[in-house]
Amino acid sequence: MGALGKPIILMVGMYAFLKFVLPNIPGSAPLPSSLIILYLLLTASGIVIFETLSGESKDAFWGPIQRFLTGENIGGLQALRYGVFILFPLLVGWQTYGSTAVSDLPPTESRTIHPAPPGEYTGLSNPVPKTPENIMQGKGFYAAYCSPCHGGNFDGKGPAARGYIPAPANFADPTTIAMLQESYLFWRIKKGGIGLPIEGAPWKSAMPRWEVELPDEWIWKIIMGEYDGAHQSPRTWE
Amino acid sequence: MKPANQIIRQVLRGGIGVLTAIMVGAATIGFAQESVSVRATLMTGGVPVDDPSAAAWSTAPAATFPMSPQVHWQNRIQEVTVKDVIVRALHDGKQVAVLVEYTDPTQDPDDAAALEFMVGDKKAHFAHGQPMLQVEGGPVNIWFWKNKAGKAVDMNAKGFGTLKAQEHQDVKAKGAYSNGTWKVVFSRDLATGHAEEDVQISPGQFISIAFAVWDGRKDGAGDLVEKGSQKAVSSWWYFRADAPPDYSGYMYAAIAAALALGFQFVLIRKLKKGQSA
Numbered sequence: 462m463g464a465l466g467k468p469i470i471l472m473v474g475m476y477a478f479l480k481f482v483l484p485n486i487p488g489s490a491p492l493p494s495s496l497i498i499l500y501l502l503l504t505a506s507g508i509v510i511f512e513t514l515s516g517e518s519k520d521a522f523w524g525p526i527q528r529f530l531t532g533e534n535i536g537g538l539q540a541l542r543y544g545v546f547i548l549f550p551l552l553v554g555w556q557t558y559g560s561t562a563v564s565d566l567p568p569t570e571s572r573t574i575h576p577a578p579p580g581e582y583t584g585l586s587n588p589v590p591k592t593p594e595n596i597m598q599g600k601g602f603y604a605a606y607c608s609p610c611h612g613g614n615f616d617g618k619g620p621a622a623r624g625y626i627p628a629p630a631n632f633a634d635p636t637t638i639a640m641l642q643e644s645y646l647f648w649r650i651k652k653g654g655i656g657l658p659i660e661g662a663p664w665k666s667a668m669p670r671w672e673v674e675l676p677d678e679w680i681w682k683i684i685m686g687e688y689d690g691a692h693q694s695p696r697t698w699e
Numbered sequence: 700m701k702p703a704n705q706i707i708r709q710v711l712r713g714g715i716g717v718l719t720a721i722m723v724g725a726a727t728i729g730f731a732q733e734s735v736s737v738r739a740t741l742m743t744g745g746v747p748v749d750d751p752s753a754a755a756w757s758t759a760p761a762a763t764f765p766m767s768p769q770v771h772w773q774n775r776i777q778e779v780t781v782k783d784v785i786v787r788a789l790h791d792g793k794q795v796a797v798l799v800e801y802t803d804p805t806q807d808p809d810d811a812a813a814l815e816f817m818v819g820d821k822k823a824h825f826a827h828g829q830p831m832l833q834v835e836g837g838p839v840n841i842w843f844w845k846n847k848a849g850k851a852v853d854m855n856a857k858g859f860g861t862l863k864a865q866e867h868q869d870v871k872a873k874g875a876y877s878n879g880t881w882k883v884v885f886s887r888d889l890a891t892g893h894a895e896e897d898v899q900i901s902p903g904q905f906i907s908i909a910f911a912v913w914d915g916r917k918d919g920a921g922d923l924v925e926k927g928s929q930k931a932v933s934s935w936w937y938f939r940a941d942a943p944p945d946y947s948g949y950m951y952a953a954i955a956a957a958l959a960l961g962f963q964f965v966l967i968r969k970l971k972k973g974q975s976a
Contacts, residue, residue, distance in 0.1 A: 531970050546963055554956030562948035567736045567905050567937040609770055609777055621777065624767030626934040654771070655824060655831040663831045664822040665935055667771045674773070 465525050468508045475504045572627065573660040575641065578648040585644035589681040599686025602679050606671070607687070615691035625667045632691035639693040646684045646695075651677075735762045736937035737908060739788035739795055739900075746789045746796040751875040751882035756798055759787035764910060766931040771826045772859060776929035780804070780914035784812075784933065790940045795900055796886040801912055806876040808847035809915025809923055812883050816840045816898035816938075817907040818855070825909050825935050827856040840898045842885045844872035846915065851885060855896050859928075865896055889940065903942030907935045 479500055484491040492500075512522035529535055532542050589595050604613065610629040612619040617631030630637045638646060648656070654666025671680060688695060740759045747753030764786065768779045785800040799812050817823045821837030824830075828839040838857040844850070851872030856862040869891050874883040891897040898906060910933040913925040925931070 527970060530967060549963065550956040550959035553959040554952040557955035558948050558952035561951045563903065563942065563945060567939070609768075621768045621770050623782075624765040624931075624933050652832060655829055656833065657831075658833045662822075663834055664824045664836065667767070667826070667934075669771055 465522070468512070468522075471508065472501065472504060476501060570662060572662040572665075574627075575645070576658050576661040578645055582644050582648035584642070585647060587643045587647075587681050587684060589678060589685065591685060595682050596685050596689045599679075599682035599684070600690055601686075602675070602683045603686045603690065606675070607683065610667070615687065627662075627665060629668075632687055632693065635693070638687060638691065638695070640696050642697070643681075643684050643688075643695045646687070647677075647680060650680050650683065735764065736905065736939060737762050737786050737788050737797070739790045739797075739938070739940040741902070741941040741943065742789050742791055744791070746791050746794050746886065748794065748796050748871055748884060748886035749873050751798060751800075751873060751884045755789060756787055759789050759798075761785050761787050762936075764933045764936055766910070766912065766933050769826075769911075769928055769930050769932045772829070772928060774928050776925065779912075779925060779931035780916070781912040781931045784910050784912065786910070788938070788940070790889060790900075790902070792902070792943070793888060794886055795889050795940055796884050799881075799883045799885070799910065799912075801881055802879055803876075803881050803914055804879055805914075805916055806846070806881075807915030807917075809845065809913065809926070810874075810876075810881065811843065811845040811913040811915065812874075812881070813844065813911040814842040814885055815909040815911065816842075817935075818896065818898050819894070823857075823907075825932070827859055827862060829858050838896070840896065842870045842872065842887070844874060844883050844885065846874055846876075849874075853887075853897070865893075867891070867893055867896070869893075869897060900938075900940050902940040905937045905939045908938040909933050909935050 476497070479492055479497045483489055509522075511518075513519045529538060529542060532539060535542065603611075608619055609621040610619045610625065611617055611632065612622070612629075615632040617629045617634075619629065622629045632638050649668065651670070651672040653670035654668040655663050655670055657663035657666060675683075684695075738760055742755060742758065747755050762785070763783050765783055766779065766781050768776045770776075780803060781801045783801065787798045787800075789796050789798075797814060799814070801812075803810060815825070815827075816839065817828075817837060818840045819837045821835060823837045823839045827841075828836060830836060836857075838855050841854040841856060841862070843852045843854055851868075851870040853865045853868050853870040854862055855865060870885060870887045872883060872885045874881060876882075887897075889900040889902070891899070900906065912931045913929075914931075916924055918924050
């Protein structure tokens, strides 16, 4: 069994690393189980290739496996052998049941959070001068029209937010307005949820179509007030 | 020795196939959505369409959905009484009943509640099926109950200002108020003859559902606080009527296990032959 010891240790070690060590490295995150299995499959195929490079290593690698399966001279491992023979069909049966049984889970809906805007809303620059007065005015409009959902602290936690899915955007989060241009916000505020393309799941969004209620100038001022209040800067291409 | 090695290699290839199957299975579980849905439990002996307190309701799982003040379009409202609705559902293969339960400190004639469904295959905006700019949407079917009317109205809408009662009224509703809690039962046949207007409920299939509630209290001046578009609303959620039990999965599992067992026997026999050769 000597030739099999190292591969087994390697596989177990690899699993332990992916499952328990990697997620704790700063800046990392837990891996989805599918990715862990993919890495383990790669490790396993690497081991098989390595072990079968020469005729000698090949026999040393396959020999024990073959002896185990045929049950010749394996002594105390006989019980384990029968265990494997019982467990394998059960595993196959369980797996088949899992893949044919009707799922109780609702259909998954993927939603693109920042879908591409229509052409006319790319690259527009804010026509309102960035003066303290305009920013203040924008914050005032924000408080009146946006804060019930997006929150007085620009964190998406306004009093009206709780029942809405998708949740109102949190502007203080660096993955929202900080990675968007001002013209993108102008499009989203003007057209609202119903203006989203199909990949944005417009039927779910509660965002109003503000163009029917607010003049463009107010919307540009709101954008200014949002960035200032959330301590973010618009994305630029320079 | 050589043929045995080849056999083992084939077995390992097969094994990788099994592992891949496990991987796909695990991935499905790993990425499953956590959203809540209403599950209409299948029962026998007729659904309690007139009794919000029937014992049968305790057999249906309860799902809780958060509510928001309606802010999507004018007239908006900033604050509403009802913060959550608890929903249960039952069906008997012919009729479906949905029990909506929520806390409301006072019983008022204008207290009201509604269910909303998408109709047909097209997606509809949760706000009365308001037309979308880049996506062609479908209509919504609204089941509306008001305390003082004491009955349901079966309605359709495809955008603001298009809400209209249907010619065919198929929905029933009954409300009961007790200890600061409203329990309202909506009921209808699973299928109707009007697929263009009415949501059709096929057991086993997920459909979209949303909720609305109006607290009929009045302000100091005697005006209704929550009325029309000024109401508590929910997002779209899923609804499914349970399909009759299906045991075919066990049969497939048994066949697969038997095949695997047979495969093992053949493999061991071949290996033993290869060794002696």
